[in-house]
Amino acid sequence: MRARFLLMHFHPQGGSTMRLLAMTSFWLAWAASLVARLMLVAVALMIVVQVVLRFGFSYSLPWPEEAARYLMIWIVMLSGSLLVRDDQLVRVDFLDYLWSSRLMVWRNLTFRLLLAVMLGVLVWQGWDQATFAMRRTTTALQISWFWVYLAIPVGGALMLIQMLARAVEEISTGQVKAADIGESL
Template sequence: MDGSSDLGKVQRMAVAMERLSAVVAGFLLLVNVGDIVLGIFFRYVMKSSIIWTEEVARYSLVWLVMLGAAGAQAKGDHMSIDFLAPRFPRWLQKVSYIARMGIQAVVLILLIWLGSKNVAGTWTMKTMALGIPKAIPLMAVPIGMSMLLMQLLLQELHRPSDGGNRS
């Protein structure tokens, strides 16, 4: 295979990851809003509350944020403060880019590892209202951060090799 077809595969994988992230996050947003509206309706109209709506809202929001992070990475929507790096000499821009990528990768790997350890120890614990294993909501961190790391790596593989800063 030539390099251009490999780049095409990487780009298609990055786009697929971004779409998966967006679709799942969109679905979870609908679940979250629907759950909150249901809770409000029952509390204020029916004068009776459903105990599990608060947990569903919280857990769907956590999953939404964790899985949506990969889509935000693909679109370049994560917050960054880049007023200083573009003023650096070219060689220092390259060094700062490499340092930034390394720090991001290390932090994501730590979150995946520590999140997985946390999940492993909570399968026997149950949530208060839903009665599901606590590991299910906690899995959002290692799964979401794995998707974010994969998106970051796919973008790096697809990045032009001119060594430039993509701010």
């Protein structure tokens, strides 16, 4: 199963730069997926413990809601890179079947260029916000807000890398994958 997955995502065509980009994309997606899953398990455990303590023992800890909230922000930003990698972002695609494959490639490249600009601004402004918030601490956890806000530039950078890998693959093959043309639910 793993070998099939690797063969699907790494193209033998292209130079070493394309293979390096594909490998980087794969390992970043793997790491983001693993970290997001671990964070989701931690959120679930914290909330279960908090509910049991609150309703079973009439006692509540001051930090689980805050920690769960901040971990969910990280989960969303990390998972966004997986959506970009698999081209599963929300879009209006009910007319895509009318377009030729060549026109779809140009439409997707335009979309990716606009997305790259937006993600670049997200990384830049997210980093500014994270460094600005560095001096303040959260209420219950008493950690720097930097670590909460850092999810924005990290997630944006991961999305940008995944989008770049997807665009390079599409340009090099000149083809649009089935997921780009639209799938019915």
